Amino acid sequence: MELNENARIDTSQIDDQRSSGGGGGGGIGGLPIGGGGLTGIIVTVLIALVGGYFGINGLSGGGGEPQAGDNTSLQQECSQADAIKQLDCRNALFVNSIQDYWADAYPQNFGDPYKPAKTVFFANRVQTKCGAADSGVGPFYCPADDLVYIDLTFYKLLADQLGAPGEFAQPYVLAHEYGHHIQDISGTEAAMRREQQRDPSQENKLSVKLELQADCYAGVWAKNATGTDVGGQKIFKSITEQDIQEGLDTASKIGDDTLQQRSGGSINPAEFTHGTSAQRQEWFSTGYKSGSPKSCDTFAAGAVS
Numbered sequence: 001m002e003l004n005e006n007a008r009i010d011t012s013q014i015d016d017q018r019s020s021g022g023g024g025g026g027g028i029g030g031l032p033i034g035g036g037g038l039t040g041i042i043v044t045v046l047i048a049l050v051g052g053y054f055g056i057n058g059l060s061g062g063g064g065e066p067q068a069g070d071n072t073s074l075q076q077e078c079s080q081a082d083a084i085k086q087l088d089c090r091n092a093l094f095v096n097s098i099q100d101y102w103a104d105a106y107p108q109n110f111g112d113p114y115k116p117a118k119t120v121f122f123a124n125r126v127q128t129k130c131g132a133a134d135s136g137v138g139p140f141y142c143p144a145d146d147l148v149y150i151d152l153t154f155y156k157l158l159a160d161q162l163g164a165p166g167e168f169a170q171p172y173v174l175a176h177e178y179g180h181h182i183q184d185i186s187g188t189e190a191a192m193r194r195e196q197q198r199d200p201s202q203e204n205k206l207s208v209k210l211e212l213q214a215d216c217y218a219g220v221w222a223k224n225a226t227g228t229d230v231g232g233q234k235i236f237k238s239i240t241e242q243d244i245q246e247g248l249d250t251a252s253k254i255g256d257d258t259l260q261q262r263s264g265g266s267i268n269p270a271e272f273t274h275g276t277s278a279q280r281q282e283w284f285s286t287g288y289k290s291g292s293p294k295s296c297d298t299f300a301a302g303a304v305s
Protein backbone atom coordinates (compact mmCIF):
# COMPACT_ATOMS: atom_id res chain seq x y z
CA MET A 1 0.00 0.00 0.00
CA GLU A 2 1.31 3.35 -0.94
CA LEU A 3 -0.31 6.44 0.49
CA ASN A 4 -0.28 9.80 -1.24
CA GLU A 5 2.11 11.89 0.83
CA ASN A 6 0.42 15.03 -0.47
CA ALA A 7 -2.99 14.08 0.87
CA ARG A 8 -4.12 16.59 3.47
CA ILE A 9 -5.32 14.55 6.39
CA ASP A 10 -8.74 15.54 7.70
CA THR A 11 -8.33 15.16 11.45
CA SER A 12 -11.82 16.56 12.08
CA GLN A 13 -13.06 12.99 11.57
CA ILE A 14 -11.11 11.97 14.67
CA ASP A 15 -11.82 12.75 18.30
CA ASP A 16 -8.48 12.50 20.06
CA GLN A 17 -9.07 11.56 23.69
CA ARG A 18 -5.67 10.08 24.35
CA SER A 19 -4.60 12.83 26.69
CA SER A 20 -7.80 12.83 28.72
CA GLY A 21 -6.61 9.84 30.74
CA GLY A 22 -9.59 7.64 30.05
CA GLY A 23 -13.00 7.49 31.55
CA GLY A 24 -13.42 7.32 35.25
CA GLY A 25 -15.83 5.34 37.31
CA GLY A 26 -16.64 1.72 37.35
CA GLY A 27 -14.68 -1.19 38.60
CA ILE A 28 -13.09 -4.11 36.95
CA GLY A 29 -15.22 -7.11 36.37
CA GLY A 30 -18.44 -7.74 34.52
CA LEU A 31 -18.55 -7.83 30.78
CA PRO A 32 -21.99 -6.64 29.72
CA ILE A 33 -20.92 -6.48 26.11
CA GLY A 34 -24.12 -7.82 24.60
CA GLY A 35 -26.19 -5.55 26.80
CA GLY A 36 -24.12 -2.51 25.95
CA GLY A 37 -24.68 -3.20 22.29
CA LEU A 38 -21.12 -2.49 21.35
CA THR A 39 -19.72 -4.41 18.44
CA GLY A 40 -16.02 -5.03 18.19
CA ILE A 41 -13.67 -6.74 15.82
CA ILE A 42 -12.88 -9.63 18.10
CA VAL A 43 -14.50 -11.84 20.66
CA THR A 44 -14.05 -11.30 24.35
CA VAL A 45 -12.01 -14.45 24.61
CA LEU A 46 -9.20 -12.11 23.68
CA ILE A 47 -9.53 -10.64 27.12
CA ALA A 48 -8.81 -14.01 28.66
CA LEU A 49 -6.10 -14.50 26.11
CA VAL A 50 -4.18 -11.31 26.52
CA GLY A 51 -5.57 -10.17 29.84
CA GLY A 52 -2.96 -8.23 31.66
CA TYR A 53 -1.50 -6.87 28.46
CA PHE A 54 -3.27 -3.61 29.08
CA GLY A 55 -3.38 -3.90 32.83
CA ILE A 56 -7.12 -3.77 33.25
CA ASN A 57 -9.81 -5.87 31.70
CA GLY A 58 -13.21 -5.54 30.35
CA LEU A 59 -16.09 -3.20 30.41
CA SER A 60 -17.93 -1.84 33.35
CA GLY A 61 -21.61 -1.34 32.97
CA GLY A 62 -23.62 1.79 32.59
CA GLY A 63 -23.17 4.61 30.16
CA GLY A 64 -21.04 7.41 31.48
CA GLU A 65 -20.55 10.91 30.22
CA PRO A 66 -18.31 10.75 27.16
CA GLN A 67 -15.06 12.68 27.48
CA ALA A 68 -14.25 15.67 25.35
CA GLY A 69 -11.27 15.18 23.12
CA ASP A 70 -8.60 17.65 22.11
CA ASN A 71 -7.38 17.47 18.52
CA THR A 72 -4.85 20.30 18.75
CA SER A 73 -1.67 18.25 18.76
CA LEU A 74 -3.02 15.64 16.33
CA GLN A 75 -3.97 18.37 13.92
CA GLN A 76 -0.51 19.91 14.19
CA GLU A 77 1.26 16.60 13.76
CA CYS A 78 -0.86 15.58 10.77
CA SER A 79 -0.28 18.80 8.88
CA GLN A 80 3.50 18.22 8.80
CA ALA A 81 5.14 17.16 5.55
CA ASP A 82 5.89 13.60 6.63
CA ALA A 83 2.64 13.09 8.53
CA ILE A 84 1.74 9.80 6.86
CA LYS A 85 4.72 8.20 8.57
CA GLN A 86 2.94 8.67 11.90
CA LEU A 87 0.64 5.87 13.02
CA ASP A 88 -2.12 8.18 14.24
CA CYS A 89 -2.08 10.36 11.11
CA ARG A 90 -2.10 7.30 8.86
CA ASN A 91 -5.08 5.96 10.75
CA ALA A 92 -6.86 9.30 10.42
CA LEU A 93 -6.25 9.05 6.67
CA PHE A 94 -7.68 5.52 6.60
CA VAL A 95 -10.80 6.87 8.31
CA ASN A 96 -10.97 9.63 5.67
CA SER A 97 -10.80 7.02 2.92
CA ILE A 98 -13.40 4.71 4.43
CA GLN A 99 -15.86 7.55 4.95
CA ASP A 100 -15.21 9.01 1.52
CA TYR A 101 -16.11 5.64 0.05
CA TRP A 102 -19.36 5.38 2.03
CA ALA A 103 -20.33 9.00 1.37
CA ASP A 104 -20.91 7.91 -2.25
CA ALA A 105 -21.70 4.24 -1.84
CA TYR A 106 -24.21 4.51 1.01
CA PRO A 107 -26.75 6.64 -0.89
CA GLN A 108 -26.30 4.46 -3.97
CA ASN A 109 -26.93 1.25 -2.07
CA PHE A 110 -29.27 2.25 0.74
CA GLY A 111 -31.05 5.28 -0.71
CA ASP A 112 -30.34 7.67 2.15
CA PRO A 113 -27.53 10.17 2.71
CA TYR A 114 -24.48 8.86 4.56
CA LYS A 115 -24.18 10.02 8.18
CA PRO A 116 -20.49 10.54 9.06
CA ALA A 117 -19.14 9.00 12.26
CA LYS A 118 -15.99 10.02 14.07
CA THR A 119 -13.32 7.68 15.34
CA VAL A 120 -12.21 8.19 18.92
CA PHE A 121 -8.53 7.60 19.64
CA PHE A 122 -8.23 6.65 23.29
CA ALA A 123 -5.53 5.38 25.60
CA ASN A 124 -6.19 2.58 28.05
CA ARG A 125 -9.73 3.39 29.02
CA VAL A 126 -12.68 5.30 27.64
CA GLN A 127 -16.17 6.36 28.63
CA THR A 128 -18.85 5.69 25.99
CA LYS A 129 -22.62 5.65 25.83
CA CYS A 130 -22.28 1.86 25.62
CA GLY A 131 -20.46 1.82 28.95
CA ALA A 132 -16.88 2.28 30.07
CA ALA A 133 -14.42 0.24 28.08
CA ASP A 134 -10.74 -0.44 28.26
CA SER A 135 -8.27 -1.37 25.57
CA GLY A 136 -8.62 -5.06 26.35
CA VAL A 137 -11.89 -5.23 24.44
CA GLY A 138 -10.17 -4.19 21.20
CA PRO A 139 -11.50 -1.63 18.75
CA PHE A 140 -15.29 -1.34 18.71
CA TYR A 141 -18.27 0.64 17.47
CA CYS A 142 -20.88 2.01 19.86
CA PRO A 143 -24.28 2.46 18.16
CA ALA A 144 -25.57 4.57 21.05
CA ASP A 145 -23.16 7.42 20.25
CA ASP A 146 -22.30 6.56 16.63
CA LEU A 147 -18.59 6.45 17.30
CA VAL A 148 -15.78 4.08 16.44
CA TYR A 149 -13.32 3.59 19.30
CA ILE A 150 -9.73 2.47 19.01
CA ASP A 151 -6.65 2.37 21.18
CA LEU A 152 -3.96 2.37 18.50
CA THR A 153 -1.76 0.09 20.60
CA PHE A 154 -4.18 -2.66 19.52
CA TYR A 155 -2.11 -3.05 16.35
CA LYS A 156 0.89 -4.00 18.43
CA LEU A 157 -1.21 -6.64 20.14
CA LEU A 158 -2.39 -7.89 16.76
CA ALA A 159 1.19 -8.17 15.59
CA ASP A 160 2.87 -9.49 18.73
CA GLN A 161 0.19 -11.61 20.37
CA LEU A 162 -2.10 -12.64 17.55
CA GLY A 163 0.41 -12.99 14.74
CA ALA A 164 -1.04 -10.46 12.29
CA PRO A 165 1.75 -7.92 11.77
CA GLY A 166 0.72 -6.74 8.29
CA GLU A 167 0.09 -3.02 7.97
CA PHE A 168 -3.13 -3.57 6.06
CA ALA A 169 -4.57 -4.93 9.31
CA GLN A 170 -5.08 -1.30 10.27
CA PRO A 171 -7.49 -0.15 7.56
CA TYR A 172 -9.14 -3.58 7.67
CA VAL A 173 -9.93 -3.16 11.37
CA LEU A 174 -11.24 0.38 10.85
CA ALA A 175 -13.27 -0.57 7.78
CA HIS A 176 -14.81 -3.43 9.80
CA GLU A 177 -15.87 -0.99 12.53
CA TYR A 178 -17.31 1.42 9.95
CA GLY A 179 -19.17 -1.60 8.60
CA HIS A 180 -20.94 -1.67 11.97
CA HIS A 181 -21.76 2.01 11.54
CA ILE A 182 -23.36 1.20 8.18
CA GLN A 183 -25.36 -1.56 9.88
CA ASP A 184 -26.44 0.93 12.52
CA ILE A 185 -27.62 3.73 10.22
CA SER A 186 -29.25 1.30 7.79
CA GLY A 187 -31.25 -0.39 10.55
CA THR A 188 -29.65 -3.80 9.99
CA GLU A 189 -28.20 -3.89 13.48
CA ALA A 190 -31.49 -2.95 15.17
CA ALA A 191 -33.36 -5.58 13.16
CA MET A 192 -30.79 -8.15 14.17
CA ARG A 193 -31.14 -7.22 17.89
CA ARG A 194 -34.92 -7.62 17.64
CA GLU A 195 -34.42 -11.02 16.05
CA GLN A 196 -32.06 -11.98 18.89
CA GLN A 197 -34.71 -11.05 21.42
CA ARG A 198 -37.40 -12.96 19.59
CA ASP A 199 -35.26 -16.08 19.42
CA PRO A 200 -32.47 -16.09 22.02
CA SER A 201 -31.32 -19.52 20.86
CA GLN A 202 -30.09 -17.80 17.68
CA GLU A 203 -28.27 -14.99 19.49
CA ASN A 204 -24.73 -16.06 18.63
CA LYS A 205 -25.56 -17.17 15.11
CA LEU A 206 -27.08 -13.79 14.37
CA SER A 207 -24.05 -12.09 15.86
CA VAL A 208 -21.81 -14.08 13.52
CA LYS A 209 -23.85 -12.88 10.52
CA LEU A 210 -23.55 -9.27 11.65
CA GLU A 211 -19.78 -9.59 12.10
CA LEU A 212 -19.22 -11.36 8.80
CA GLN A 213 -21.19 -8.66 7.04
CA ALA A 214 -18.86 -6.06 8.60
CA ASP A 215 -15.90 -8.06 7.27
CA CYS A 216 -17.53 -8.10 3.85
CA TYR A 217 -18.00 -4.32 3.96
CA ALA A 218 -14.29 -4.02 4.83
CA GLY A 219 -13.50 -6.00 1.68
CA VAL A 220 -15.82 -3.79 -0.36
CA TRP A 221 -14.01 -0.70 0.88
CA ALA A 222 -10.61 -2.29 0.09
CA LYS A 223 -11.72 -2.84 -3.50
CA ASN A 224 -12.76 0.78 -3.86
CA ALA A 225 -10.09 2.43 -1.70
CA THR A 226 -7.85 3.60 -4.52
CA GLY A 227 -10.74 5.71 -5.78
CA THR A 228 -11.14 7.62 -2.53
CA ASP A 229 -9.89 11.12 -1.85
CA VAL A 230 -9.72 13.77 0.82
CA GLY A 231 -10.32 17.35 -0.27
CA GLY A 232 -9.84 16.31 -3.90
CA GLN A 233 -6.48 14.59 -3.26
CA LYS A 234 -6.23 10.85 -3.86
CA ILE A 235 -5.51 8.99 -0.62
CA PHE A 236 -3.89 5.83 -2.00
CA LYS A 237 -1.37 5.59 -4.78
CA SER A 238 -1.74 1.86 -4.75
CA ILE A 239 -3.14 -1.13 -2.93
CA THR A 240 -1.43 -4.38 -3.84
CA GLU A 241 -2.26 -8.07 -3.72
CA GLN A 242 0.06 -8.25 -0.72
CA ASP A 243 -2.14 -5.76 1.13
CA ILE A 244 -5.23 -7.84 0.44
CA GLN A 245 -3.31 -10.89 1.59
CA GLU A 246 -2.51 -9.06 4.84
CA GLY A 247 -6.20 -8.27 5.26
CA LEU A 248 -7.05 -11.94 4.77
CA ASP A 249 -4.25 -12.95 7.09
CA THR A 250 -5.61 -10.66 9.81
CA ALA A 251 -9.11 -12.07 9.31
CA SER A 252 -7.69 -15.56 9.74
CA LYS A 253 -5.95 -14.66 12.99
CA ILE A 254 -9.08 -13.31 14.66
CA GLY A 255 -11.56 -16.04 13.80
CA ASP A 256 -13.40 -17.46 16.80
CA ASP A 257 -11.96 -20.96 16.34
CA THR A 258 -8.40 -19.66 16.10
CA LEU A 259 -8.79 -17.41 19.15
CA GLN A 260 -10.37 -20.20 21.19
CA GLN A 261 -7.55 -22.51 20.25
CA ARG A 262 -4.94 -19.91 21.02
CA SER A 263 -6.43 -19.30 24.45
CA GLY A 264 -5.85 -22.96 25.22
CA GLY A 265 -9.49 -23.94 25.23
CA SER A 266 -11.30 -26.41 23.06
CA ILE A 267 -13.16 -25.17 20.01
CA ASN A 268 -16.82 -24.62 20.83
CA PRO A 269 -18.91 -23.48 17.83
CA ALA A 270 -21.89 -22.66 20.06
CA GLU A 271 -19.85 -19.80 21.50
CA PHE A 272 -18.83 -18.32 18.16
CA THR A 273 -19.91 -14.70 17.82
CA HIS A 274 -17.71 -13.44 14.96
CA GLY A 275 -17.27 -16.46 12.71
CA THR A 276 -14.44 -18.85 12.06
CA SER A 277 -11.17 -17.83 10.48
CA ALA A 278 -12.30 -19.41 7.22
CA GLN A 279 -15.61 -17.53 7.28
CA ARG A 280 -13.98 -14.21 8.07
CA GLN A 281 -11.58 -14.63 5.16
CA GLU A 282 -14.40 -15.79 2.91
CA TRP A 283 -16.56 -12.73 3.56
CA PHE A 284 -13.73 -10.22 3.35
CA SER A 285 -12.93 -11.87 0.02
CA THR A 286 -16.54 -11.78 -1.15
CA GLY A 287 -16.65 -8.03 -0.52
CA TYR A 288 -13.30 -7.48 -2.16
CA LYS A 289 -14.12 -9.48 -5.26
CA SER A 290 -17.49 -7.86 -5.89
CA GLY A 291 -16.65 -4.35 -4.68
CA SER A 292 -20.37 -4.01 -3.91
CA PRO A 293 -22.19 -3.86 -0.56
CA LYS A 294 -25.02 -5.79 -2.19
CA SER A 295 -22.82 -8.90 -2.14
CA CYS A 296 -22.70 -8.74 1.67
CA ASP A 297 -26.10 -10.19 2.56
CA THR A 298 -24.94 -12.60 5.24
CA PHE A 299 -28.51 -12.66 6.56
CA ALA A 300 -29.88 -14.25 3.37
CA ALA A 301 -31.13 -17.80 3.85
CA GLY A 302 -28.23 -20.21 3.51
CA ALA A 303 -25.55 -17.52 3.14
CA VAL A 304 -23.87 -18.47 6.39
CA SER A 305 -24.09 -22.04 7.61
Ligand SMILES: [Zn+2]
Binding pocket: 039, 040, 041, 042, 176, 177, 180, 211, 214
Ligand atom coordinates in the same frame (compact mmCIF):
# COMPACT_ATOMS: atom_id res chain seq x y z
ZN1 LIG B 1 -17.28 -6.39 14.71
